[in-house]
Amino acid sequence: MMVDSEGEKEDYWDKVVESLSRPNGTNVDCEYYPCHHQGQDCTLCFCPFYPCLDDRLGKYVKSRRGGQVWSCEDCLWIHRPDVGRDVKMRLHGSDRPTHNELLLIKKDIERLYRIRAKSIMIMGATSGAGKTLLVAALCRIFADKGMRVAPFKSQNMSTSSAIATEGGEISQAQAIQAFACRLEPESRMNPILLKPEGDNISQVIVLGQPYQKMDARTYYDDFVTNEGYGIVKNSFDHLARRFDLVVIEGAGSPAEINLSDVDLANMKTAEITNAPCILIVNIEWGGAFAYAYGTLMLLSPEQRSRFKGIVINNMHGSATDLQKGIDKLERLLGIPVLGVVPHIDHSLPEEDSQGAHDRSNSRGPVNKEIDVNIARIASTVAEHVDIESILKIMEDGV
Amino acid sequence: MNNIMVLGSTSGAGKSTISALLCKHFTLQGMNVSPFKAQNLSSKTFITPTGEEIGMSQAYQAWACKREPHWSMNPVLFKPGHESSMQIILKGHPIADATSRDPSSREVFMSAVKDGYRVASERSDIVVLEGSGGAAEINLSDRDIANMTTAELADAPVILVGDIDRGGVFAGIYGTFMLLPPEKRIRIKSFIINRFRGDISILEPGIERLEELLDIPCAGVLPYMKSQRITEDLSDTNQEKHVWMKNLEEFYHISQGHLNYTLLEQIVAGNQ
Structure with a gap:
């Protein structure tokens, strides 16, 4: 989903952690469900890798304030159940990693779950x-x-x-x-x-x-x-x-x-x-x-x-x-x-x-x-x- | 000797029926016609008045020629028995202790085919020959008896039949043609598309392209006919014959609007 430039905000990580604390899988009770597709995995509702700047997964769009903002509304990779499960496991109980550390995790996970089939x-x-x-x-x-x-x-x-x-x-x-x-x-x-x-x-x-x-x-x-x-x-x-x-x-x-x-x-x-x-x-x-x-x-x-x-x-x-x-x-x-x-x-x-x-x-x-x-x-x-x-x-x- | 041979791109392409149509057509023109299938694999057989056994489809074709079935019309017949045994019937009579895999048996079969064709042609003005299975089984080409080998033996022009009902008919006809060696290919004078349903105008560009690629004309597109396959499981031969002859009558009538009989006559006359 598109989160404006929130990724850089202080409280963004809190939202990531909060969404990770919910049960894995599809959250049909969410008022936005299905924001991507039926049966999507909602474990990573707030993506820990945002903004990944990976042009296979998202792109820059114009923000409401006229600037540029990274949009990943078309990213479905993060809503794969196996990706959700694996990322959650790797982040479980750890302190907030730096963005670079997170991107290394993403790179590692990409080898297991293809970004494009x-x-x-x-x-x-x-x-x-x-x-x-x-x-x-x-x-x-x-x-x-x-x-x-x-x-x-x-x-x-x-x-x-x-x-x-x-x-x-x-x-x-x-x-x-x-x-x-x-x-x-x-x-x-x-x-x-x-x-x-x-x-x-x-x-x-x-x-x-x-x-x-x-x-x-x-x-x-x-x-x-x-x-x-x-x-x-x-x-x-x-x-x-x-x-x-x-x-x-x-x-x-x-x-x-x-x-x-x-x-x-x-x-x-x-x-x-x-x-x-x-x-x-x-x-x-x-x-x-x-x-x-x-x-x-x-x-x-x-x-x-x-x-x-x-x-x-x-x-x-x-x-x-x-x-x-x-x-x-x-x-x-x-x-x-x-x-x-x-x-x-x-x-x-x-x-x-x-x-x-x-x-x-x-x-x-x-x-x-x-x-x-x-x-x-x-x-x-x-x-x-x-x-x-x-x-x-x-x-x-x- | 005037003759024409019908080969298929698969088994069940419609060779038997199209051969029967040709038998009927030339018989109606006042000619004395004989069907001929060098080698048949069938458990459905017919005993001729003189006590010889041939494949049922040659018996039908004989009736389409208004003649009695005769051993010469199908000189080699493989009749599957129970389990994996196979009875071999040569010139109407079963022979013992021969297997189709024995290399020397090919000579025996070929000699029966030659005898059969000689007799069939002596008794007729025109012989309508039918091939067996797909005509381009490249794994078996050196063992072929019933397809191009027979066409060469009879020096017959060939028409190739493809069944469109399962799709891929252009590929089947093109592939069959091209997998034959050039000296055999030149015998193929035309092709027929069988069992067509639907809008013919959608098919036409494909036919034109295939005519160009193979440099032979299409002799027609026959419509799908339910009765085409009614050859099995009627126990009473007379009743069966009656039903089949009625179907053939109807199908021949329909085929007038779909088959280019003038072209087929020219092919028989050697003008193509």
Whole structure:
């Protein structure tokens, strides 16, 4: 929050200490809640590092008296629960540190909790390639490594939705992925949801709320080129300022060359998020090599350069027969096949199944079932996919 | 010999149905047509009047040609049995003790394919050939029998079919085409997009781009048809045949507005 130039005032530290003495977590009783976002952590309501002058977290603005004042109203990092907890622990019982000592603490903490998330994007050669499950698996795998992870799919077309914490509607797939991250689902994880209503018309849901009914042409020609871009960018930025890692899911295929100028959900999202990408292809129907090759080669060279690896999914039987094809594909495309994932039986709801809506919104035994499924999928993926290489891809970026 | 071969970018792309449409089309033009699928993997089979076993889809295609099914239409048939066993049926009759992995068996299969194609072509004015699975499985290219190997054996022009229902159809067709070696690629004269739903005007720029990239024309965009997949689980063969022939009749009628049959005739005549 913006505190004018109070940081230098004598009583500012008293307010820091007072806010640290309250219980950790979200303070829903505060009259300003939620000053940043639903579920924010309020432990550091008065930031001990103010003014940090870190331009990744805040900026100078004009003060009411005409001077310059450091504003950190857009800083979400300090409202991460892990940051709040850690800072509180380090300051507990100590005398007032100097500002320089505090900034050293901040620097130390930054190494543990990223100020801006890394990202990785999973795109499919077709729908049903296995994007949703691979994202859920990666969310769980990295969450189990101690990272704070969030899922993101800029645009989803689905008839099955779930209720986000703020009350809005998001696709059920992102709700399950949030669950894989051990988070409550929020609408920013799926800022645009298209619910098909037949005859080429979809109900467009933006940030959880009904926005407008549109046909495909209006959606692509008007919505995507105008407000769509900003909605995606702002939602992702919000997540990126609160998490260590955002695992992004594409929609359908990125190589629909009839839509390449208006395809918000794939390469545009990759650009907005500056994410390195992995292509997943379902081998069950045959033609996996052709689809992988065709998908990447129909993209522009700049777009193609975002792709750092390929995952072959849904393999029935032994993968040894594939080796010759894998070698040839790697040679042709110059990127590695990171793994061949076997067919996994699971009881997670299918993207468009009827009745799925009720399941994800109930609690208790169903959540337990989802958890068991996610854990199994994650361990199968971890066994067959080179997770170390994916970590490196995330580290290196584009 | 006049012929045309339908290859797919995946299994289930619609090869069987499109082959059946071609069978019907050329039969209606007064020609004596035979379907041909070198090698089939199916548990759904048909026993011909002379007691030979072939894949069910070739039986349907034979009926689309107003002919009795014949062993030559599907000379190699793999029939999955219980557990992981596989029965191998050559020229209509089961053979013992052969596995598809035995390198020497490829010679045996190829010889059955050659015999089958020779007989099918002797009995017909035109042969409509159907490939098997995806046509560019680069891990298996030296073991291929049923796709480009058959096209070369028959010296047939090829049309490539992609299923748009799952998305990625342009990538699938482009990738299949480009992963084939250039000398095989030149057989592909056209492509068809199958199972389309929605606003065709949104699709058109992609088709134009793919035509430019591959330098071959698109022979049509077929709409999604529910009845396209009705080939399973009807126990009575006569009833099944009746339903299927009715579906084909309807689909052929619809296809008139979507498939460029003139182009396909020119491809058969070798003018493309």
